[in-house]
Amino acid sequence: MTTRLEDLPLRDDLRGMTPYGAPQAALPVALNVNENTHPVPEEVADDILDAVALALREVNRYPDREFTGLREGFAQYLGHGLEAANIWAANGSNEVLQHMLQAFGGPGRRAFGFAPTYSMYPLLTRATGAEWVAGRRREDFTVDPEDAARQVADAGADVVFLCAPNNPTGTPMGLDAIRAVYDATDGVVIVDEAYQEFAPREEPSALTLLPGRERLVVSRTMSKAFAFAGARVGYLAADPAVVDALRLVRLPYHLSALTQAAATAALQHAPTMLRMVDDIVAQRDRISATLQALGYRPYESWTNFVLFGGVDDPRAVWDGLYERGVLIRDVGIPHHLRVTAGTEEETTAFLDALASVGSGA
Numbered sequence: 001m002t003t004r005l006e007d008l009p010l011r012d013d014l015r016g017m018t019p020y021g022a023p024q025a026a027l028p029v030a031l032n033v034n035e036n037t038h039p040v041p042e043e044v045a046d047d048i049l050d051a052v053a054l055a056l057r058e059v060n061r062y063p064d065r066e067f068t069g070l071r072e073g074f075a076q077y078l079g080h081g082l083e084a085a086n087i088w089a090a091n092g093s094n095e096v097l098q099h100m101l102q103a104f105g106g107p108g109r110r111a112f113g114f115a116p117t118y119s120m121y122p123l124l125t126r127a128t129g130a131e132w133v134a135g136r137r138r139e140d141f142t143v144d145p146e147d148a149a150r151q152v153a154d155a156g157a158d159v160v161f162l163c164a165p166n167n168p169t170g171t172p173m174g175l176d177a178i179r180a181v182y183d184a185t186d187g188v189v190i191v192d193e194a195y196q197e198f199a200p201r202e203e204p205s206a207l208t209l210l211p212g213r214e215r216l217v218v219s220r221t222m223s224k225a226f227a228f229a230g231a232r233v234g235y236l237a238a239d240p241a242v243v244d245a246l247r248l249v250r251l252p253y254h255l256s257a258l259t260q261a262a263a264t265a266a267l268q269h270a271p272t273m274l275r276m277v278d279d280i281v282a283q284r285d286r287i288s289a290t291l292q293a294l295g296y297r298p299y300e301s302w303t304n305f306v307l308f309g310g311v312d313d314p315r316a317v318w319d320g321l322y323e324r325g326v327l328i329r330d331v332g333i334p335h336h337l338r339v340t341a342g343t344e345e346e347t348t349a350f351l352d353a354l355a356s357v358g359s360g361a
């Protein structure tokens with residue numbers, strides 16, 4: 001007889017939970033997990049290979065536990081007067097967020113976010129033993145600063161997640177809302193800027209709010225704009241005291257020498273790595289315009305994906321696209337679907353397939 005999960009002496013608070021489970025399927029056009037579908041440019045890949053080859057010669061030794069070179073690289077990339085002491089990094093921003101929850105959340109504590117938001121926040125929160133509290137957004141998924149501050153104060157949370165711009169909706173969040181939320185809590189406030197590079201260039205990042213706010217944290221990732229999802233590299237900027245707190249919970253040597261070498265080499269080519277961002281933004285805007293013309297309701301997006309409503313039967317549309325070799329995401333919002341902006345060809349394939357599937361009515 002096969003053993004079931006329920007038969008194991010599993011932690012009571014993990015019983016009944018479902019793991020993160022975006023379908024992974026080998027379809028020709030995969031636009032379901034907000035990856036950058038453009039490969040790493042050839043000349044950068046060559047440099048990364050050289051750096052990894054060099055690191056491999058010393059892989060008998062543990063890596064630099066403080067990943068100093070990489071932190072300097074991130075500080076330089078982010079600007080805003082940040083230094084290596086302000087930077088933390090880990091295997092994807094998921095691990096960065098997990099470190100934050102291990103240090104500031106945990107049993108008896110509470111984390112808060114405005115739903116719908118990134119599905120890993122509640123999972124990471126519960127897996128590290130804290131309680132998840134979901135706040136509310138307006139009908140169009142925006143957040144009103146005053147209402148946000150009130151909700152955060154009422155929640156009494158130790159950790160507040162502000163996904164800006166928000167996944168899965170693409171919604172921007174103004175600095176006024178971030179300031180209001182910060183002032184309304186004694187907890188740490190994590191602004192997750194995983195998609196910041198796709199926002200309009202002139203729009204300020206929450207990095208501008210860091211000075212004088214020692215409980216504010218801005219997290220980023222190389223997975224999206226940097227086309228580096230497979231390498232697993234995320235990072236944050238914060239007061240050096242926050243970084244000290246994270247040293248208490250990380251595993252020693254959590255960033256492998258190969259990861260450090262690859263990421264450091266990639267960062268030295270930041271402008272080339274980010275070359276595709278403008279193309280992706282153009283495809284995103286093309287998706288929104290075409291969806292509108294097809295009678296759907298796309299939401300404003302500052303990311304590399306578009307959430308759209310007006311889908312009569314999301315399951316039927318998702319299946320119809322799947323049969324045509326196109327993978328998108330049903331994020332569980334009734335009558336909505338989400339699609340990542342791909343290359344021009346992939347985007348065309350999606351739009352053509354959608355036009356032939358119809359709305360699933």
Ligand SMILES: Cc1ncc(COP(=O)(O)O)c(C=O)c1O
Pocket residue numbers: 033034091092093094095118163166167192194220221222223229232233234
């Ligand atoms: C809002 C947000 N934060 C964090 C992540 C995690 O990214 P990674 O762990 O690849 O850095 C994602 C991935 O989709 C995301 O959408």
